[in-house]
Amino acid sequence: MTYTWLDAPAADVAATARTLLGWDVSGNGVRVRLTEVEAYAGTGADPASHAHRGPTPRNRVMFGPAGHVYVYFVFGMHWCANIVCGRDGEAAAVLLRAGEVVDGIGIARDRRPHASDRDLARGPARLVTALGLDRDANGTSAVDGTGPLLLTPPVEAVDPARVVAGPRVGVAAAHDLPWRFWLADEPSVSVYRRHSPRRRPAPR
DNA sequence: AGGGTGATAAACT
DNA sequence: GTTTATCACCCTA
Secondary structure (H helix, E strand, O other): OOOHHHHOOHHHHHHHHHHHOOOEEEEOOEEEEEEEEEEEOOOOOOOOOOOOOOOOOOOHHHHOOOOEEEEEEEOOOEEEEEEEOOOOOOOOEEEEEEEEEEEOHHHHHHHOOOOOHHHOOEOHHHHHHHOOOOHHHOOOEOOOOOOOEEEEOOOOOOOHHHEEEEOOOOOOOOOOOOOEEEEOOOOOOOOOOOOOOOOOOOOO
């Protein structure tokens, strides 16, 4: 399968993020319709991006071909998934922030037993849990069916008038860049929270 | 509704 | 040693 955004340069990552709204992502028996994403640029271009300071062992798949999955671990307990954008050698990615479970809801409920249906994929770490992903998905393709994740175009086209843009959630840097995109009036969109600085543990 | 905070580990400086 | 693209839970209204 080939899509036009797979050939887009990394500089177009914000447009690609918009494009991916309304797409379905399926993994391990659960299908989610994307309602919220964020764009992250490459080396030097975006202080909030993991690729900002160049390639490292963690972010190397961001520098690979588009359509692959970049999975990373945050806060000691959560996994988050991105779709890599840009040409091979360029770094950019779209963070999958939230979606609505449209298939396999029973499985999704089992994976997060205490959440309401609306919350099952509301937030990047919850979305990853709903899809049953972990580090094994890192570096796999999300467009050719060889990996655990598969992206498919919207069944019903998204009305561009419903797309809203704003600052990214929880990021410490580039707070003024409106690179978070979501669909208006979707209950599965995560609530906005500004980055809150961590305090050091109190000395004893 | 909204704000604060503890949990907990890896990557990076 | 410091930071972190989060979540769940507890508090005040």
